[in-house]
Amino acid sequence: MSLKVEYLLIAAVVLLAAFFAFHALTTGGELIASDDAAEDLIFDHNPDYEPIFDPIFEPPGELESLLFCLQGAIGALIIGLFFGYYYAMNKVKKREQKA
Amino acid sequence: MHIMEGMLPTEWAAFWWAVTGIILVVSIIHLNKVVRKNRDVLPLLAVSGAFIFVLSSLKIPVGISSSHPTGTGLSSIAFGPAITSVLCAIVLLFQALFLAHGGLTTLGANCFAMGFFGPLLAWCLFKFMKKTSVNIYFTVFLATFVAGLGTYIMTSLQIALAHGMEVMLPLLEIFALWQIPIAIVEGLVIVVAFKYIAKVKGDFLLKTNVITEEQLAKINS
Numbered sequence: 001m002s003l004k005v006e007y008l009l010i011a012a013v014v015l016l017a018a019f020f021a022f023h024a025l026t027t028g029g030e031l032i033a034s035d036d037a038a039e040d041l042i043f044d045h046n047p048d049y050e051p052i053f054d055p056i057f058e059p060p061g062e063l064e065s066l067l068f069c070l071q072g073a074i075g076a077l078i079i080g081l082f083f084g085y086y087y088a089m090n091k092v093k094k095r096e097q098k099a
Numbered sequence: 100m101h102i103m104e105g106m107l108p109t110e111w112a113a114f115w116w117a118v119t120g121i122i123l124v125v126s127i128i129h130l131n132k133v134v135r136k137n138r139d140v141l142p143l144l145a146v147s148g149a150f151i152f153v154l155s156s157l158k159i160p161v162g163i164s165s166s167h168p169t170g171t172g173l174s175s176i177a178f179g180p181a182i183t184s185v186l187c188a189i190v191l192l193f194q195a196l197f198l199a200h201g202g203l204t205t206l207g208a209n210c211f212a213m214g215f216f217g218p219l220l221a222w223c224l225f226k227f228m229k230k231t232s233v234n235i236y237f238t239v240f241l242a243t244f245v246a247g248l249g250t251y252i253m254t255s256l257q258i259a260l261a262h263g264m265e266v267m268l269p270l271l272e273i274f275a276l277w278q279i280p281i282a283i284v285e286g287l288v289i290v291v292a293f294k295y296i297a298k299v300k301g302d303f304l305l306k307t308n309v310i311t312e313e314q315l316a317k318i319n320s
Contacts, residue, residue: 005236005294009287016284039103041273042258045266051105052112055199067197068156071190075152079292082146086299 101194101209102258104202111261116207122215123188126181133182143296143303147174148186150292154285155190155213166278168285169250172243173292175218176225177307187214208257217250235314239293240286247282294318 042049059067107115134141154170174183188210194200201209221242228238252271259267297304297318304310310318 005287005290009284009291012284012287016280019280039106041266041269042106042262046262049108049262051103052107052109053105053202053204055104055195055202057197058199059197064198068158071193071198072153072156075149075154075156078145078149079153082142082149083295083299085142090299 101191101201101213102205102254104195104199105204106202107205107208107257107261111257112204112207114207115205115211115257119184119188119207119210119215122181122184122211126185129181130185133178137306140303140306142300143177143307144174144182146296147177147183148189150174150289151183151186151190154288155194166251166281168281168288169213169217169247170285170289171213171218171250172221172239172246172286172289175221175246176239176242176293177304177309179222180215180218183218184210184214209254212253212257213250216253217246217248220249221246229310229314235310235318236290236294240290243286243289244282247285248278251278 134144150173151170154168156167158167171183171187174186188206191201191206191209191213195202195206224245225238225242228241229235255267255270258270259265297310297315301315301319304315305312
Protein backbone atom coordinates (compact mmCIF):
# COMPACT_ATOMS: atom_id res chain seq x y z
CA MET A 1 0.00 0.00 0.00
CA SER A 2 3.00 2.23 -0.59
CA LEU A 3 1.43 3.74 -3.69
CA LYS A 4 -0.63 6.69 -2.53
CA VAL A 5 -4.15 6.84 -3.92
CA GLU A 6 -4.10 10.64 -3.73
CA TYR A 7 -1.30 10.79 -6.32
CA LEU A 8 -3.23 8.43 -8.56
CA LEU A 9 -6.26 10.71 -8.36
CA ILE A 10 -4.23 13.81 -9.19
CA ALA A 11 -2.61 12.02 -12.13
CA ALA A 12 -6.00 10.89 -13.43
CA VAL A 13 -7.48 14.39 -13.16
CA VAL A 14 -4.48 15.89 -14.97
CA LEU A 15 -4.77 13.28 -17.71
CA LEU A 16 -8.48 13.93 -18.13
CA ALA A 17 -7.88 17.69 -18.25
CA ALA A 18 -5.09 17.23 -20.81
CA PHE A 19 -7.30 14.99 -22.91
CA PHE A 20 -10.07 17.56 -22.77
CA ALA A 21 -7.71 20.44 -23.61
CA PHE A 22 -6.30 18.48 -26.54
CA HIS A 23 -9.79 17.71 -27.77
CA ALA A 24 -10.95 21.30 -27.38
CA LEU A 25 -7.90 22.59 -29.29
CA THR A 26 -8.27 20.15 -32.16
CA THR A 27 -12.02 20.50 -32.63
CA GLY A 28 -12.49 24.14 -31.74
CA GLY A 29 -14.16 23.33 -28.45
CA GLU A 30 -17.40 22.07 -29.95
CA LEU A 31 -19.05 19.93 -27.34
CA ILE A 32 -22.58 18.70 -27.04
CA ALA A 33 -24.10 17.35 -23.89
CA SER A 34 -24.63 13.62 -24.14
CA ASP A 35 -28.30 14.05 -23.39
CA ASP A 36 -28.68 16.25 -26.47
CA ALA A 37 -26.63 13.86 -28.57
CA ALA A 38 -28.97 11.07 -27.50
CA GLU A 39 -31.98 13.21 -28.32
CA ASP A 40 -30.65 13.90 -31.84
CA LEU A 41 -30.04 10.21 -32.32
CA ILE A 42 -33.62 9.37 -31.36
CA PHE A 43 -35.00 11.98 -33.76
CA ASP A 44 -32.72 10.76 -36.57
CA HIS A 45 -33.92 7.24 -36.04
CA ASN A 46 -37.53 8.03 -35.30
CA PRO A 47 -38.38 11.37 -36.99
CA ASP A 48 -42.09 11.21 -36.16
CA TYR A 49 -41.51 10.95 -32.43
CA GLU A 50 -43.25 13.64 -30.40
CA PRO A 51 -41.94 14.20 -26.88
CA ILE A 52 -44.83 13.35 -24.58
CA PHE A 53 -44.10 16.15 -22.16
CA ASP A 54 -42.07 19.36 -22.04
CA PRO A 55 -39.95 20.49 -19.11
CA ILE A 56 -42.02 22.63 -16.75
CA PHE A 57 -39.22 25.09 -16.30
CA GLU A 58 -36.12 25.48 -18.44
CA PRO A 59 -33.52 27.80 -16.93
CA PRO A 60 -31.55 30.07 -19.28
CA GLY A 61 -27.83 29.21 -19.66
CA GLU A 62 -26.37 31.39 -16.93
CA LEU A 63 -29.02 30.42 -14.43
CA GLU A 64 -28.45 26.77 -15.24
CA SER A 65 -24.77 27.06 -14.30
CA LEU A 66 -25.80 28.83 -11.12
CA LEU A 67 -28.18 26.08 -10.14
CA PHE A 68 -25.67 23.35 -10.96
CA CYS A 69 -23.17 25.24 -8.86
CA LEU A 70 -25.67 25.45 -6.01
CA GLN A 71 -26.23 21.72 -6.16
CA GLY A 72 -22.49 21.11 -5.95
CA ALA A 73 -22.12 23.65 -3.15
CA ILE A 74 -24.78 21.99 -0.99
CA GLY A 75 -22.99 18.68 -1.35
CA ALA A 76 -19.55 20.17 -0.69
CA LEU A 77 -20.87 21.90 2.43
CA ILE A 78 -22.04 18.61 3.91
CA ILE A 79 -18.79 16.83 2.99
CA GLY A 80 -16.75 19.63 4.58
CA LEU A 81 -18.85 19.55 7.72
CA PHE A 82 -18.50 15.78 8.02
CA PHE A 83 -14.72 15.65 7.62
CA GLY A 84 -14.15 18.85 9.61
CA TYR A 85 -16.24 17.61 12.53
CA TYR A 86 -14.53 14.24 12.88
CA TYR A 87 -11.08 15.64 12.19
CA ALA A 88 -11.47 18.14 15.04
CA MET A 89 -13.03 15.49 17.26
CA ASN A 90 -9.98 13.25 16.84
CA LYS A 91 -7.70 16.17 17.69
CA VAL A 92 -9.61 16.96 20.87
CA LYS A 93 -9.55 13.31 21.91
CA LYS A 94 -5.79 13.14 21.42
CA ARG A 95 -5.28 16.29 23.47
CA GLU A 96 -7.45 14.96 26.29
CA GLN A 97 -5.49 11.74 26.34
CA LYS A 98 -2.26 13.69 26.75
CA ALA A 99 -3.63 15.86 29.54
CA MET B 100 -26.75 10.70 -18.45
CA HIS B 101 -30.38 11.39 -17.92
CA ILE B 102 -33.04 10.63 -20.45
CA MET B 103 -34.53 14.01 -21.34
CA GLU B 104 -38.06 15.05 -20.49
CA GLY B 105 -40.67 13.45 -22.73
CA MET B 106 -38.19 11.28 -24.63
CA LEU B 107 -39.77 8.02 -23.54
CA PRO B 108 -43.17 7.06 -24.95
CA THR B 109 -45.98 7.01 -22.40
CA GLU B 110 -46.07 3.23 -21.92
CA TRP B 111 -42.33 3.01 -21.22
CA ALA B 112 -42.39 6.04 -18.94
CA ALA B 113 -45.24 4.45 -17.00
CA PHE B 114 -43.46 1.09 -16.87
CA TRP B 115 -40.25 2.53 -15.40
CA TRP B 116 -42.24 4.69 -13.00
CA ALA B 117 -44.03 1.59 -11.75
CA VAL B 118 -40.77 -0.32 -11.28
CA THR B 119 -39.10 2.63 -9.54
CA GLY B 120 -42.20 3.30 -7.47
CA ILE B 121 -42.13 -0.18 -6.00
CA ILE B 122 -38.37 0.05 -5.38
CA LEU B 123 -38.74 3.44 -3.68
CA VAL B 124 -41.57 2.35 -1.37
CA VAL B 125 -39.65 -0.74 -0.24
CA SER B 126 -36.46 1.32 0.05
CA ILE B 127 -38.01 4.02 2.21
CA ILE B 128 -39.32 1.39 4.62
CA HIS B 129 -35.86 -0.19 4.65
CA LEU B 130 -34.21 3.20 5.17
CA ASN B 131 -36.45 3.91 8.15
CA LYS B 132 -35.53 0.59 9.68
CA VAL B 133 -31.81 1.13 9.22
CA VAL B 134 -31.93 4.62 10.67
CA ARG B 135 -34.06 3.61 13.62
CA LYS B 136 -31.81 0.67 14.43
CA ASN B 137 -28.60 2.59 14.10
CA ARG B 138 -28.92 6.36 14.40
CA ASP B 139 -25.14 6.73 14.54
CA VAL B 140 -24.77 6.06 10.83
CA LEU B 141 -26.79 9.16 9.86
CA PRO B 142 -23.67 11.29 9.19
CA LEU B 143 -22.32 8.64 6.82
CA LEU B 144 -25.69 8.61 5.05
CA ALA B 145 -25.55 12.40 4.71
CA VAL B 146 -22.03 12.37 3.34
CA SER B 147 -22.86 9.59 0.88
CA GLY B 148 -25.77 11.66 -0.39
CA ALA B 149 -23.53 14.71 -0.55
CA PHE B 150 -21.11 12.89 -2.85
CA ILE B 151 -23.98 12.12 -5.22
CA PHE B 152 -24.92 15.82 -5.11
CA VAL B 153 -21.42 17.07 -5.86
CA LEU B 154 -20.36 14.51 -8.44
CA SER B 155 -23.61 14.51 -10.40
CA SER B 156 -23.44 18.30 -10.69
CA LEU B 157 -20.09 18.13 -12.48
CA LYS B 158 -20.73 18.08 -16.18
CA ILE B 159 -17.45 17.04 -17.72
CA PRO B 160 -17.01 17.34 -21.46
CA VAL B 161 -15.42 14.22 -22.85
CA GLY B 162 -14.98 13.30 -26.47
CA ILE B 163 -17.98 14.04 -28.64
CA SER B 164 -20.27 14.53 -25.71
CA SER B 165 -20.41 15.77 -22.18
CA SER B 166 -21.26 13.47 -19.37
CA HIS B 167 -21.21 13.56 -15.65
CA PRO B 168 -20.20 11.13 -12.96
CA THR B 169 -23.01 9.59 -10.92
CA GLY B 170 -21.30 9.63 -7.52
CA THR B 171 -23.31 6.67 -6.29
CA GLY B 172 -20.30 4.49 -5.44
CA LEU B 173 -19.93 5.44 -1.79
CA SER B 174 -23.57 4.98 -0.83
CA SER B 175 -23.75 1.75 -2.84
CA ILE B 176 -20.96 0.09 -0.90
CA ALA B 177 -21.99 1.56 2.44
CA PHE B 178 -25.78 1.18 2.26
CA GLY B 179 -26.65 -0.87 -0.81
CA PRO B 180 -28.84 -0.10 -3.82
CA ALA B 181 -32.10 0.38 -1.91
CA ILE B 182 -31.00 3.40 0.09
CA THR B 183 -28.99 4.74 -2.85
CA SER B 184 -32.17 4.83 -4.94
CA VAL B 185 -33.83 7.09 -2.36
CA LEU B 186 -30.84 9.47 -2.36
CA CYS B 187 -30.79 9.49 -6.16
CA ALA B 188 -34.51 10.21 -6.36
CA ILE B 189 -33.88 13.43 -4.39
CA VAL B 190 -31.03 14.54 -6.66
CA LEU B 191 -32.91 13.64 -9.85
CA LEU B 192 -36.03 15.48 -8.70
CA PHE B 193 -33.95 18.60 -8.05
CA GLN B 194 -32.39 18.39 -11.52
CA ALA B 195 -35.70 17.65 -13.24
CA LEU B 196 -37.56 20.52 -11.57
CA PHE B 197 -34.98 23.29 -11.61
CA LEU B 198 -32.45 22.41 -14.30
CA ALA B 199 -34.53 20.85 -17.08
CA HIS B 200 -31.96 18.08 -16.82
CA GLY B 201 -33.69 14.74 -16.98
CA GLY B 202 -37.43 15.05 -16.48
CA LEU B 203 -40.48 14.18 -14.46
CA THR B 204 -41.87 11.67 -16.95
CA THR B 205 -38.45 10.02 -17.30
CA LEU B 206 -37.62 10.21 -13.59
CA GLY B 207 -38.69 6.62 -13.11
CA ALA B 208 -36.33 5.34 -15.79
CA ASN B 209 -33.45 7.58 -14.70
CA CYS B 210 -33.86 6.68 -11.05
CA PHE B 211 -33.85 2.99 -11.92
CA ALA B 212 -30.62 3.28 -13.93
CA MET B 213 -28.68 5.63 -11.67
CA GLY B 214 -30.14 4.79 -8.29
CA PHE B 215 -30.76 1.09 -8.52
CA PHE B 216 -29.17 -0.78 -11.41
CA GLY B 217 -25.65 0.68 -11.25
CA PRO B 218 -25.51 0.57 -7.43
CA LEU B 219 -26.84 -3.00 -7.43
CA LEU B 220 -23.94 -4.13 -9.63
CA ALA B 221 -21.49 -2.20 -7.46
CA TRP B 222 -22.91 -3.60 -4.24
CA CYS B 223 -22.81 -7.21 -5.44
CA LEU B 224 -19.28 -6.77 -6.73
CA PHE B 225 -18.13 -5.19 -3.48
CA LYS B 226 -19.79 -7.85 -1.32
CA PHE B 227 -18.06 -10.52 -3.33
CA MET B 228 -14.64 -8.91 -3.68
CA LYS B 229 -14.17 -7.72 -0.11
CA LYS B 230 -14.03 -11.35 1.02
CA THR B 231 -11.14 -12.04 -1.31
CA SER B 232 -7.60 -10.85 -0.71
CA VAL B 233 -7.83 -8.15 -3.37
CA ASN B 234 -6.62 -4.74 -2.21
CA ILE B 235 -9.53 -2.92 -0.55
CA TYR B 236 -8.85 0.34 -2.41
CA PHE B 237 -8.96 -1.47 -5.71
CA THR B 238 -12.23 -3.11 -4.67
CA VAL B 239 -13.78 0.26 -3.84
CA PHE B 240 -12.48 1.68 -7.11
CA LEU B 241 -13.90 -1.14 -9.18
CA ALA B 242 -17.29 -0.99 -7.44
CA THR B 243 -17.58 2.76 -8.09
CA PHE B 244 -16.44 2.31 -11.67
CA VAL B 245 -19.07 -0.35 -12.25
CA ALA B 246 -21.79 1.80 -10.64
CA GLY B 247 -21.03 4.66 -13.03
CA LEU B 248 -20.69 2.56 -16.13
CA GLY B 249 -23.64 0.28 -15.33
CA THR B 250 -25.86 3.34 -15.05
CA TYR B 251 -25.01 4.46 -18.56
CA ILE B 252 -25.41 1.01 -20.06
CA MET B 253 -28.86 0.77 -18.45
CA THR B 254 -29.80 4.21 -19.77
CA SER B 255 -28.81 3.16 -23.30
CA LEU B 256 -30.86 -0.01 -22.95
CA GLN B 257 -33.89 1.93 -21.72
CA ILE B 258 -33.78 4.26 -24.73
CA ALA B 259 -33.14 1.37 -27.12
CA LEU B 260 -36.09 -0.61 -25.74
CA ALA B 261 -38.40 2.30 -26.39
CA HIS B 262 -37.00 3.49 -29.72
CA GLY B 263 -35.68 0.36 -31.42
CA MET B 264 -32.69 -1.82 -30.64
CA GLU B 265 -30.70 -0.40 -33.58
CA VAL B 266 -29.93 2.72 -31.57
CA MET B 267 -28.33 0.66 -28.80
CA LEU B 268 -24.79 0.62 -30.21
CA PRO B 269 -24.53 4.29 -31.19
CA LEU B 270 -26.04 5.15 -27.82
CA LEU B 271 -23.52 3.02 -26.00
CA GLU B 272 -20.87 4.88 -27.94
CA ILE B 273 -22.23 8.24 -26.80
CA PHE B 274 -23.05 7.26 -23.25
CA ALA B 275 -20.92 4.40 -22.09
CA LEU B 276 -17.73 4.68 -24.09
CA TRP B 277 -17.10 8.28 -23.13
CA GLN B 278 -18.12 7.51 -19.62
CA ILE B 279 -15.09 5.30 -19.05
CA PRO B 280 -12.52 8.07 -18.38
CA ILE B 281 -15.03 9.83 -16.15
CA ALA B 282 -15.80 6.64 -14.25
CA ILE B 283 -12.07 6.13 -13.64
CA VAL B 284 -11.67 9.59 -12.10
CA GLU B 285 -14.90 9.15 -10.13
CA GLY B 286 -13.67 5.82 -8.83
CA LEU B 287 -10.45 7.41 -7.59
CA VAL B 288 -12.36 10.26 -5.92
CA ILE B 289 -14.46 7.75 -3.98
CA VAL B 290 -11.34 5.75 -3.06
CA VAL B 291 -9.77 8.88 -1.55
CA ALA B 292 -13.02 9.70 0.27
CA PHE B 293 -13.18 6.12 1.54
CA LYS B 294 -9.62 6.33 2.81
CA TYR B 295 -10.30 9.54 4.75
CA ILE B 296 -13.56 8.26 6.21
CA ALA B 297 -11.66 5.22 7.46
CA LYS B 298 -9.06 7.58 8.89
CA VAL B 299 -11.28 10.13 10.67
CA LYS B 300 -14.13 7.86 11.72
CA GLY B 301 -13.58 4.22 10.85
CA ASP B 302 -16.45 3.23 13.16
CA PHE B 303 -18.91 4.14 10.43
CA LEU B 304 -17.50 1.54 8.09
CA LEU B 305 -17.57 -1.07 10.86
CA LYS B 306 -21.15 -0.30 11.87
CA THR B 307 -22.42 -0.57 8.32
CA ASN B 308 -20.42 -3.81 7.84
CA VAL B 309 -18.50 -2.32 4.93
CA ILE B 310 -15.16 -3.66 6.11
CA THR B 311 -13.86 -5.82 8.94
CA GLU B 312 -11.71 -4.58 11.77
CA GLU B 313 -8.58 -6.13 10.32
CA GLN B 314 -9.15 -4.35 7.02
CA LEU B 315 -9.67 -1.06 8.85
CA ALA B 316 -6.48 -1.58 10.84
CA LYS B 317 -4.63 -2.29 7.61
CA ILE B 318 -5.89 0.93 5.98
CA ASN B 319 -4.89 3.03 8.97
CA SER B 320 -1.52 1.41 9.53
